[in-house]
Amino acid sequence: xxxxxxxxxxxxxxxxxxxxxxxxxxxxxxxxxxxxxxxxxxxxxxxxxxxxxxxxxxxxxxxxxxxxxxxxxxxxxxxxxxxxxxxxxxxxxxxxxxxxxxxxxxxxxxxxxxxxxxxxxxxxxxxxxxxxxxxxxxxxxxxxxxxxxxxxxxxxxxxxxxxxxxxxxxxxxxxxxxxxxxxxxxxxxxxxxxxxxxxxxxxxxxxxxxxxxxxxxxxxxxxxx
Numbered sequence: 771x772x773x774x775x776x777x778x779x780x781x782x783x784x785x786x787x788x789x790x791x792x793x794x795x796x797x798x799x800x801x802x803x804x805x806x807x808x809x810x811x812x813x814x815x816x817x818x819x820x821x822x823x824x825x826x827x828x829x830x831x832x833x834x835x836x837x838x839x840x841x842x843x844x845x846x847x848x849x850x851x852x853x854x855x856x857x858x859x860x861x862x863x864x865x866x867x868x869x870x871x872x873x874x875x876x877x878x879x880x881x882x883x884x885x886x887x888x889x890x891x892x893x894x895x896x897x898x899x900x901x902x903x904x905x906x907x908x909x910x911x912x913x914x915x916x917x918x919x920x921x922x923x924x925x926x927x928x929x930x931x932x933x934x935x936x937x938x939x940x941x942x943x944x945x946x947x948x949x950x951x952x953x954x955x956x957x958x959x960x961x962x963x964x965x966x967x968x969x970x971x972x973x974x975x976x977x978x979x980x981x982x983x984x985x986x987x988x989x990x991x992x993x994x995x
Contacts, residue, residue, distance in 0.1 A: 857883040861946055891905065
């Protein structure tokens with residue numbers, strides 16, 4: 771056997787082993803890649819909600835601060851109704867915030883009238899739902915606020931405890947508490963009694979301009995002389 775043949779005999783065996791080693795490495799790499807791809811495919815993809823999900827403690831804290839469905843949040847302002855009468859520009863029932871004060875109720879009614887005496891009122895007092903806020907006129911005594919469902923309060927010359935209103939002594943504010951009697955009509959009643967020396971009988975109400983039979987029938991059982 772020649773030297774070249776001997777050399778080939780000793781050199782050839784490593785080549786197959788090298789090829790086998792490279793092939794095995796390639797197969798191994800492919801197996802690893804396939805496994806990684808399989809794991810990635812099987813792993814669940816987090817949703818946007820899951821990415822922003824809070825811890826259980828944070829969720830409990832947040833739910834504790836949120837109001838139940840259908841209920842207003844604490845930030846939402848509730849309102850109350852107040853009946854403003856007396857020496858204001860526009861007496862009537864007004865809706866004001868739950869934190870409103872006497873000064874807010876007067877502002878809702880258009881402000882004070884020219885003959886109002888605000889010194890008799892506590893402008894900083896908190897209003898109550900359903901109350902009647904009466905602004906006294908100059909010369910009148912202040913009255914306590916009337917809660918919802920109570921009768922009219924008594925000012926100077928008025929009737930007590932929800933009794934009859936005296937046409938000869940009642941103030942304009944007290945007259946305006948009667949049905950269908952507004953500021954203009956109360957002024958006419960007062961002018962009539964001053965011009966005629968007072969009312970001699972309840973029936974004389976019909977002599978006041980603007981008081982017809984229907985208005986009179988609604989007043990006859992509520993007034994006296």
